[in-house]
Amino acid sequence: MSNRITQLFGIKYPIIQAGMIWASGWKLASAVSNAGGLGLIGAGSMYPEVLREHIQKCKEATSKPFGVNVPMLYPDIDKLMEIIVELEVPIVFTSAGNPATWTSFLKEKGIKVVHVVSSVKFALKAQQAGVDAVVAEGFEAGGHNGRDETTTLALIPAVREQIQIPLIAAGGIATGRSMLATMVLGADGVQVGTRFVASDEASSHIRFKERVVAAKEGDTQLTLKELAPVRMLKNEFFEQVQEAYRRCATPDELRELLGRARAKRGMFEGDLEEGELEIGQVSAVIHDIKPAAQIVEEMMEEYQSAIQTLIQK
Known part of the structure; x- marks a missing residue:
């Protein structure tokens, strides 16, 4: 499958594993990347030297592209960014802050930058800041969320209408059918969090x-x-x-x-x-814990099957 997201990141499938605190270590990120998606290390729960260790181990575990998610409220964010640049991480997802703060710095180092937003207003700000893509995350998502309570179903077409850069949908996506739904609404790819928490490789308890x-x-x-x-x-x-x-x-x-x-x-x-x-x-429709590679494979199989079902109707 080839589209703007797979081409941007150099991956096989437009599935991004969310960089979740306490769940997204190097084991999960490398497993998703090896399966054809884009794995993200969640730096929000890591001290700088812990992040360094996870990046190094991820590089040893996969030759495929992977990235780091950095919440911009992190107190030592400058140290995290220094490590990311030093270790030549190719992709950074930023969240919870002003995208203009670090986007130019990262892009000057040849790093692709994606920013997570919860509204059209902030999607436009991210595009203006020069990011390569945005993640539009709906009210259904876990963890820290937008204040406006805009659902994914409403948010994705609203953002698509206003921006020109690639759009990644997030919030309530755990299956191939939900992936297809957001793609029809205008997304170029999906970011999946909760489904990957219930994976063998997630570092959560x-x-x-x-x-x-x-x-x-x-x-x-x-x-x-x-x-x-x-x-x-x-x-x-x-x-x-x-x-x-x-x-x-x-x-x-x-x-x-x-x-x-x-x-x-x-x-x-x-x-x-x-x-x-x-x-x-x-989480209400997730009923098992399984390997991350199986999650990616099953999502893509269901995605293709759902397309065929629609064609036959």
Whole structure:
């Protein structure tokens, strides 16, 4: 399959594995890249030297293109960028910040840059900043999300109408059928997060993976908008947040409740009650944990099958 995304990244399939904190280490990124997609190392949960180690190991595990996702709110982002340039990472996805801050610097080093957005407004800003592509992420997505609650179904055609650069759809995509749907709406490729959390190679804790597989419709909710909107599974910590809202807690009180390393505690260490369990709505249709390569293969097979089904109707 060849289109603007496969040509941009030099990959076989227009499937990008999201750079998720505590799930997207070198094992997952290299497995997805070896399977024909684009694997991303999630730098948001890594100290600079840890990122260095993951990039080096990823290079040893695959000869295919891979990238790094860098949340721009990271306190030592300059150190991360120095390592990325030093180790000649070919692709960087930036998120949670102004794309103009690092895009020119990275492109001058020959690095392809993609920025994650949740609205038409920010997609246009990213295009103006000179990025090579944008990821438009809908309200369904897990982890940190947009404040406007625009769904993928509404967001993708709205962004497509306004930008000229390649568009990657994200949020609620875990199957070949959903991939096809977003491509019909105007996307050139898809970014998949939640489905890859439930993979053998994801670095997240097995208890978290099993909780994702067990999730049902309505088990996730977007909350903590006063700090940074985040979609998570409902658990004891989530109920503590809801109780804080009922007593009209201030942003500072919510910040104190969140504390430090709450996401690590849940997703990496496997504390299913007191940890923050970030995951997307599409977890409700994920029923097993399997190798990343099988996920890519099955998505592409279903994508092609769905096209044939539509042709025959």
